[in-house]
Amino acid sequence: MDDRDWLILHTLFNEKSITKAGQVLFIAQPTLTKRLKQIETEFGVKIVNRGVKGVQFTPEGEYLAKRAEELLSTFREIREEIDNFNHYVAGTLRIGVSNFISKYKLPGWLKLFKEQYPDVECQIETGYSKHISTIAYTQDIHIGIIRGDYNWPGEKVLLFEEELCVASSEKIDLNDLPALPRIDYQTDLLYKHIADNWWAERFSQPSLIGITVDRGDTCKEMVLNGLGYAILPSLFFSKQDAVFKIPLATLDGAPITQKTWMVYHKEAEELNVVKAFVEFIKQMDTENE
Incomplete structure (x- = not known):
């Protein structure tokens, strides 16, 4: 068996x-x-x-699949260490980012980073910040970019801080909110607790939820179309948005x-590609101050 076979099992x-x-x-099914x-x-x-419910692994198959995960991790570490023997920056960078960052920030960052380091391959995983924090802690990724103050035992770099706001397509009074239709969306628990x-x-009665959506950018579009107000991070909106x-x-x-x-384990900086990205983001942060 080669590493491709182990990847199939995994x-x-x-x-x-x-x-x-x-x-x-x-790979074609046949x-x-x-x-x-x-x-x-x-x-x-x-x-x-x-x-009818898909494939079910036998006990022997489950054992092989779990060993496949271990072996693939070992293969990945070997490739990273071999790449790191060279002084130039190359190899695979594994980044986990919150859903918001993946849409509004990461593409621009990666464009500039790849211009400096064209031999770097980036593997991106997106999700809620809690999930990204977890896979960064277990080192399934090199670097996590998360929103909110999650406990983190390693290196932690503040990238930016944004206002939270009530957003509406027309002028409203905060005192009227309990009687106005609100657009709510699924988000990280930490952010939800802040808003709650x-x-x-301020209010003794619950908000009047008129629409619930699964993403913040969908919520934003609902607001811009006058379907209600929402509590959103200010960075969701550009200067051109009529809000x-x-x-x-x-x-x-x-x-x-x-x-x-930006969170990561200190030892991850022993990899040239991780060190380069950390320094790049820190430099971007300095330039934006």
């Missing part, structure tokens, strides 16, 4: 579907099925059973903000 175990695994790996049978023949065991605490300080914004503040007048951090 992907199939995660996807639980030959069709989906083939799509992820860009080719993937044939290769899986060859792996079964090589080890002399049945690896999966196929049914602000509301609880009325009221910054959130505590009852004593202190602004309510959200911070965005």
